[in-house]
Amino acid sequence: MPVEAAAAPVIAIDGPSASGKGTISERVAAALGFHYLDSGALYRLVALAALRADIDLDDETALAALALDLDVQFGGGVIILSKQNVTDDIRSEICGMGASKVAALPGVRAALLARQQAFRKPPGLVAEGRDMGTVVFPDAQLKVFLTASAEVRAGRRYKQLKEKGIDANIRLLLQELRERDQRDSARSVAPLQKAVDARELDSTGLGIEEIVRQVLDWYRQKAAGSLGQ
Ligand code: DC
Numbered sequence: 757m758p759v760e761a762a763a764a765p766v767i768a769i770d771g772p773s774a775s776g777k778g779t780i781s782e783r784v785a786a787a788l789g790f791h792y793l794d795s796g797a798l799y800r801l802v803a804l805a806a807l808r809a810d811i812d813l814d815d816e817t818a819l820a821a822l823a824l825d826l827d828v829q830f831g832g833g834v835i836i837l838s839k840q841n842v843t844d845d846i847r848s849e850i851c852g853m854g855a856s857k858v859a860a861l862p863g864v865r866a867a868l869l870a871r872q873q874a875f876r877k878p879p880g881l882v883a884e885g886r887d888m889g890t891v892v893f894p895d896a897q898l899k900v901f902l903t904a905s906a907e908v909r910a911g912r913r914y915k916q917l918k919e920k921g922i923d924a925n926i927r928l929l930l931q932e933l934r935e936r937d938q939r940d941s942a943r944s945v946a947p948l949q950k951a952v953d954a955r956e957l958d959s960t961g962l963g964i965e966e967i968v969r970q971v972l973d974w975y976r977q978k979a980a981g982s983l984g985q
Pocket residue numbers: 773774795796797799800852855856859860884885886887888936940
């Protein structure tokens with residue numbers, strides 16, 4: 757990695773499904789003019805590519821090879837996989853569940869590591885996921901662990917789906933969220949956990965603007981501290 761890229765600051769935002777990481781990370785990145793990495797999208801892309809190629813979701817060798825060779829482009833809010841726009845396809849519950857399964861395989865995680873680290877470029881990066889602060893960017897300038905109760909998260913997901921005109925059942929959503937939390941937290945490799953040096957932010961009862969402001973305040977304090985101010 758070029759020295760310049762390695763030195764670019766990183767804000768790592770980790771947390772469980774539907775904790776609001778995506779919205780918050782995009783807003784923080786826009787406010788600072790930083791690049792943005794949605795690492796969950798990569799796991800979702802592996803799941804989608806596997807489903808399309810009829811690869812079994814526990815065939816680690818085949819999935820790791822697929823992850824290494826993914827032909828994907830991100831840009832302008834659009835995700836292109838093998839020349840096809842899959843921006844909406846990867847958001848389906850099937851891809852979410854599939855992503856959670858393939859993400860438990862060490863070979864897949866290893867195959868995606870360098871691809872994630874390559875997003876670190878000047879002037880900086882906001883990276884969101886489950887292991888940004890613990891594994892992918894352990895030297896991140898700021899690490900935030902964003903939480904909210906499972907009920908609040910299921911409620912948010914329900915509202916998002918309804919707004920898109922998709923029929924949803926809140927009890928089922930809550931059950932699926934809990935299953936996914938359990939799998940993401942219990943896996944042996946890079947489980948969802950708060951980095952020791954992460955700041956925890958419980959978003960229950962907070963608005964998006966308040967959360968974004970808090971993350972930006974923390975980052976500015978850190979940046980000022982590292983300049984010795
Ligand atoms: O954030 P998301 O819901 O798009 O993530 C989809 C799945 O990918 C999630 O169930 C866990 C997994 N994931 C992961 O293991 N590590 C990451 N850094 C990001 C996502």
